[in-house]
Structure formats: C-alpha cells, structure tokens
Amino acid sequence: xxxxxxxxxxxxxxxxxxxxxxxxxxxxxxxxxxxxxxxxxxxxxxxxxxxxxxxxxxxxxxxxxxxxxxxxxxxxxxxxxxxxxxxxxxxxxxxxxxxxxxxxxxxxxxxxxxxxxxxxxxxxxxxxxxxxxxxxxxxxxxxxxxxxxxxxxxxxxxxxxxxx
Numbered sequence: 271x272x273x274x275x276x277x278x279x280x281x282x283x284x285x286x287x288x289x290x291x292x293x294x295x296x297x298x299x300x301x302x303x304x305x306x307x308x309x310x311x312x313x314x315x316x317x318x319x320x321x322x323x324x325x326x327x328x329x330x331x332x333x334x335x336x337x338x339x340x341x342x343x344x345x346x347x348x349x350x351x352x353x354x355x356x357x358x359x360x361x362x363x364x365x366x367x368x369x370x371x372x373x374x375x376x377x378x379x380x381x382x383x384x385x386x387x388x389x390x391x392x393x394x395x396x397x398x399x400x401x402x403x404x405x406x407x408x409x410x411x412x413x414x415x416x417x418x419x420x421x422x423x424x425x426x427x428x429x430x431x432x433x434x
Contacts, residue, residue: 273379273420274341277301283309287336290344295329301337302424305367309333313430326431334377334424342381352418353387356380360421371432375424386416 279286284297296315300307311326318324334357342352357377365372382390390413397405 308425352381
C-alpha cells in the first residue's frame with residue numbers, strides 16, 4: 271500500500287469541502303502541500319463573524335481532517351477507500367517564505383483498507399462476544415501489520431492572523 275496521491279482539483283478546496291461537508295471555511299488558495307499550494311487562512315472573509323474571536327488554529331485542524339478524508343475516501347475508487355483513519359500531529363513550525371508567514375503542520379496518518387477494517391472489526395466483535403480477551407494481542411499485531419502509515423505536511427498562509 272502506498273500513501274494517497276496529492277489532490278489535483280479544478281475547484282478550490284473551499285468549494286469542495288463545502289459541497290462534501292456543508293462547512294464554509296474562511297480559506298483561499300490550494301490544498302496546502304507546499305508553499306505554492308498553501309491554504310490561506312482568511313480572517314477577513316465575509317463569512318467571519320466580526321464580534322467573535324477568530325480561531326485560525328481550529329480552522330487549520332478542520333482543513334487537515336477534511337483533506338485527509340478527501341485523499342483517503344472521497345477521491346478514491348470504491349475498492350480503494352480507507353477506514354479507521356487517524357492522524358496525530360508530529361510537529362508544527364512557523365516558517366517564512368518571501369516574507370510571508372506560514373504555519374507548517376506535519377501529521378502521522380494511519381488508515382486501513384475497507385476490506386481489512388471490516389475484517390478487524392468482525393474479529394474484534396467475535397473476541398468481545400466470546401470473552402477470550404487474550405486474543406486481543408494477536409488482533410492488535412494483525413491490525414498493526416495491515417496499517418497504511420504515512421506522514422503528511424500541511425502549509426497554511428497565516429498572514430491575516432500572524433502576530434495577533
């Protein structure tokens with residue numbers, strides 16, 4: 271198993287995320303794979319409530335979740351979809367490129383093909399029903415051997431919120 275390919279879409283991420291999840295994120299730009307395709311956090315977007323504190327980090331995390339789901343579920347053929355998807359922040363750093371501040375987040379991502387996930391789930395339920403909890407160690411080892419693991423970087427242009 272190899273990591274999912276980068277998303278190449280005609281429509282911007284904001285539109286795709288809205289169509290798939292009915293969430294209108296105050297963002298511009300691309301999918302955030304590098305400086306050139308960075309997702310731009312836009313505090314000045316017309317949808318942002320002026321009387322409320324702006325949660326740029328929260329927007330970054332929603333974007334991370336939705337891009338991972340787009341890569342591993344939505345933009346894949348039916349027989350190539352993943353389940354049991356998790357991601358954990360590995361590191362975060364502030365970078366500058368051409369005097370523009372960027373937040374770079376790197377996540378460790380784990381997922382399982384739908385077929386494997388179904389098998390793991392069924393085996394787990396059988397263990398629970400039988401009460402043979404000693405079989406969990408074997409199931410854990412099997413699950414670990416079948417996991418797709420990869421790292422993903424996310425670049426956010428944070429000009430509108432930097433220093434605030």
